[in-house]
Amino acid sequence: MIAYRALIATLVVTIACALAPVRVQSAEAPELQVRAAFLFNLARFVNWPQDKVPDPSSPITICVAGEPDFASTVRDTIQGKSVGAHALTMHIPASASELARCQIAYIGEDTSLKEMLTAASGHHVLTVHSAATAQPGGVVRLYLDERRIRFEVNTGAASREQLQLSSKLLSLAQLVNL
Amino acid sequence: MFTRNRFLRQFSNQPIRRKLTLLMALSSSVGLILSGVALISYAWNSARSTAIRDVQSVAQISADSTAAALVFGDVVAARELLSALRSKPEVDSACLYTEDGDASALFAQYLQNGVSPCPATAAKVGIHEHLRGLSLVREVEQNGDRIGWLQVQVNLQPLTHTLMVQVGITVAILAASFAVSLGIAWLMQPALAGPILDLAGVARRISESGDYTLRARRLGSDEVGRLVDDFNSMLDQIAIRDRDIETARDALSQQVSEKTAANQDLLEALDRLQQTQAQLVQSERLASLGGLVAGVAHEINTPVGVGVTAASTLQDRARDLEQAYKTDTLRRSDLERFVEVARESSNIILRNLQRAADLIQSFKQVAVDQSSGERRRFDLRNYIDEVLLSLAPRTKKTGHRIVVECPPDLEVDSYPGALAQVLTNFVSNSLLHAFPDGHSGELRISAQRSGDWIELHYSDNGSGIPPQDLKRIYDPFFTTKRGSGGSGLGLHIVYNLVQQILGGTIEAASEIGAGTRFTVRFPAHLKSKP
Ligand SMILES: Nc1ncnc2c1ncn2[C@@H]1O[C@H](COP(=O)(O)OP(=O)(O)OP(=O)(O)O)[C@@H](O)[C@H]1O
Ligand SMILES: [Mg+2]
Numbered sequence: 241m242i243a244y245r246a247l248i249a250t251l252v253v254t255i256a257c258a259l260a261p262v263r264v265q266s267a268e269a270p271e272l273q274v275r276a277a278f279l280f281n282l283a284r285f286v287n288w289p290q291d292k293v294p295d296p297s298s299p300i301t302i303c304v305a306g307e308p309d310f311a312s313t314v315r316d317t318i319q320g321k322s323v324g325a326h327a328l329t330m331h332i333p334a335s336a337s338e339l340a341r342c343q344i345a346y347i348g349e350d351t352s353l354k355e356m357l358t359a360a361s362g363h364h365v366l367t368v369h370s371a372a373t374a375q376p377g378g379v380v381r382l383y384l385d386e387r388r389i390r391f392e393v394n395t396g397a398a399s400r401e402q403l404q405l406s407s408k409l410l411s412l413a414q415l416v417n418l
Numbered sequence: 419m420f421t422r423n424r425f426l427r428q429f430s431n432q433p434i435r436r437k438l439t440l441l442m443a444l445s446s447s448v449g450l451i452l453s454g455v456a457l458i459s460y461a462w463n464s465a466r467s468t469a470i471r472d473v474q475s476v477a478q479i480s481a482d483s484t485a486a487a488l489v490f491g492d493v494v495a496a497r498e499l500l501s502a503l504r505s506k507p508e509v510d511s512a513c514l515y516t517e518d519g520d521a522s523a524l525f526a527q528y529l530q531n532g533v534s535p536c537p538a539t540a541a542k543v544g545i546h547e548h549l550r551g552l553s554l555v556r557e558v559e560q561n562g563d564r565i566g567w568l569q570v571q572v573n574l575q576p577l578t579h580t581l582m583v584q585v586g587i588t589v590a591i592l593a594a595s596f597a598v599s600l601g602i603a604w605l606m607q608p609a610l611a612g613p614i615l616d617l618a619g620v621a622r623r624i625s626e627s628g629d630y631t632l633r634a635r636r637l638g639s640d641e642v643g644r645l646v647d648d649f650n651s652m653l654d655q656i657a658i659r660d661r662d663i664e665t666a667r668d669a670l671s672q673q674v675s676e677k678t679a680a681n682q683d684l685l686e687a688l689d690r691l692q693q694t695q696a697q698l699v700q701s702e703r704l705a706s707l708g709g710l711v712a713g714v715a716h717e718i719n720t721p722v723g724v725g726v727t728a729a730s731t732l733q734d735r736a737r738d739l740e741q742a743y744k745t746d747t748l749r750r751s752d753l754e755r756f757v758e759v760a761r762e763s764s765n766i767i768l769r770n771l772q773r774a775a776d777l778i779q780s781f782k783q784v785a786v787d788q789s790s791g792e793r794r795r796f797d798l799r800n801y802i803d804e805v806l807l808s809l810a811p812r813t814k815k816t817g818h819r820i821v822v823e824c825p826p827d828l829e830v831d832s833y834p835g836a837l838a839q840v841l842t843n844f845v846s847n848s849l850l851h852a853f854p855d856g857h858s859g860e861l862r863i864s865a866q867r868s869g870d871w872i873e874l875h876y877s878d879n880g881s882g883i884p885p886q887d888l889k890r891i892y893d894p895f896f897t898t899k900r901g902s903g904g905s906g907l908g909l910h911i912v913y914n915l916v917q918q919i920l921g922g923t924i925e926a927a928s929e930i931g932a933g934t935r936f937t938v939r940f941p942a943h944l945k946s947k948p
Contacts, residue, residue: 274491281489284560324561391490408486412495
C-alpha cells in the first residue's frame, strides 16, 4: 500500500518535472518559430548569382551557427519544405569556414559574430543576425519592435555579395547602407 | 405544336388586309427587337469582360505587392498596400487571406465604404457573380508556392445602370418604330391587297352568276397582274371549252341516234339471217333426204336386179321344161337339172329379196328419224351401222376402209335423226374434201360411254384442214369448195345439231397431211326436250 502511494507520488513528480521545461520552452517557442519561418520566407525573396544557385532545382542550404534550440526549430520548420523547385536543407556548420557553402546563414548571438561574418563574406551568403546594431558584413538584421519581429536590410552588404533582394521585401524592411 | 397550329389557323382566317398589315409590322419589329437584343447583349458582354479584365489585373497587382507582407506577417504593411485601391472607385473591397493549416484566415482587408465586408475565409478560386457585381478570388503566389488568397470585389451597378438606360431607349425606339411601321403597312396594304381582293370579287361574282363574260381588272404588271391575266385567259378558255362541249354534246346525241338506227338495221338483218338459217337447216334436211332416196334406189337396185335375173333364168328353164313335156321329149336328166336350177334360183331370189327388204327397213328408219326428228331409245352400235349402210352407195366406190369401234348394247336415249345427220356430214366431208387426189384412206368412227356421256370420235387420215380454216369451219357458208359442190353449211348445221338437239359439245382437231378428227360429246340420256 505504502509502496503504491510512493509510486504514484514519484510518477506525479516525474511528470511535473518533465512538463516544466516544456512550458518554459513554449513561452519562447513562438518567437523561435517566427524567426525560423522568417529565415524560410527570406529564401522566397532573394536571387543568388548563377554560380551560387546554378539552376531552379538546386537545393538551398540554411545554416544556423550557434543557438542550438533555434537550430532545431529551423530544422523542424523547413522539414520537407521547398521554395519553388528548390529543396531546403539545414546545416549546422562545425567551423566558420563552412559558412561559405550556405545560401542563408543565421549567426547566433552566442558566436563570435564579426569572425563569422568575415568568414562568410565574398561567398554570396545571405547572412542574418540579431545583433543590437547593424553590422557592416551582415545583410539582414532581426530586431524586436513593440514585441514584433522586424528586420533591417543592409543594402551595401547585399550588393557586395551580389544578392538581389526583391523590392517587395525591401518595402517591408528598414534600410541601412554600411 | 397544337398552339402553333391554332395560331396558324386563326391567322389564316384573318382578312388579307389585316394579314398584310400584321406581317409587315411584325417583320419590321422583329428585326428591330433582334438587333436591339443583339446590341444590348453585345454591350453587356463587352462591358462585363472589360470589368473582369480590370478586376483581374487589379487582383494581380495587389496579390503581387502584398506577397511579402503576407509571408512576413506584416498586417500593417498589407493593409497599407491594399488601400492603394482607393484610386479605383469600382473596387468595393479587397481581402487578403493567409494559410491557416488547411483553411484560410482573413489577414488584412480594404473596405471602400463597408458595403461588402470580407468573409472570414476565402471563397473558391475563380469569378463569382452576385447582385452588386462580381468578385474574383485568386491565389497569392511567391516562387510558384501558394502563400495565401486574395479576394477583390467590384461593383458593377453603375454599368448595369447604364445598360438599363440603353434598354429603355431601345424599347422606346422599338415601340415608336412599331407604331410607324404599322402606319406605313396600313397605308401600303391597299396597293398589295387591292388587286387580289378585286380578283376575288370578280371570281365570286362569276361563281354566283355563272356569267363567264366578266373579266378581272388589271392594276399593275407584278405577279398579281400576271395572275389577273392568267385568270382572264382561263375564263376565255372556259368559254371556248363550254362552246366545244356544247358542240360535242350535239354531235354525240346525233351519233347516238344514228347508231340506234344502225342497231335497228343490224337487229333486223340478224333476224333475217336467223330465219334464213332455219330455212337452210330445213332444206339441208330435205336435201339429205333426197340423197337418201337416191341411195336407197341404188342400193335396192342390186338385189332386185339379181333377183330379176334369177327369176328370168328360172322362167326360161320352166318354159324349156314345159316345151319338152308337151313334145314328150322330157328326159329324166332334164327334170333333174331343172330342179337343181329352180332351187338355186329361188335361193338367190329369196336372199336378194330379203336383202332389199332389210335395206328398205333401215332406210325407212333413217328417213323417219331425219324427217320427224323423233326422240327415242336406240342401240348406238346398230344405229351407226344403219347410217353407214345408208351411206354405202357413196362410200363403196371410193374404196375407203370404214372402221367402227363401238361396244354392243350401248343404249342411248336421244335424237337419232340428229346423230345420223352429224355422221352423214362427217362422212360426206371426208369424201368431198379429205382425199382430193382420189386415193383411198380410212374413216374411223369410235364411240364409248364415259359416265353419263357418250364420247364419239370421228376421224379420217386425209389431207387435214389448215389452222386458219380450222377456226372457221363452223361458220355458215364457209367452204373451200365454192362452186364445186360446197355450200359451207354442213359443219354449221352439225354444230347447231350437237349443241341444240343433242345437248352436247363438238371439237375439231386437224393436222395437215395427217387427217381430221372430230370429238362429239353428248348425254347418253337426254334430260328433257330442248
Ligand atoms: N374431213 C375433212 N377434211 C378436210 N377438209 C374438211 C373436212 N371436213 C370439212 N373440211 C373443210 O371444212 C369446210 C367446211 O365444211 P362444211 O361441211 O361446212 O362445208 P362444205 O362441205 O364445203 O359444203 P356443204 O355445205 O356441202 O357441206 C370445207 O369446205 C372443207 O374445206
Ligand atoms: Mg360438208
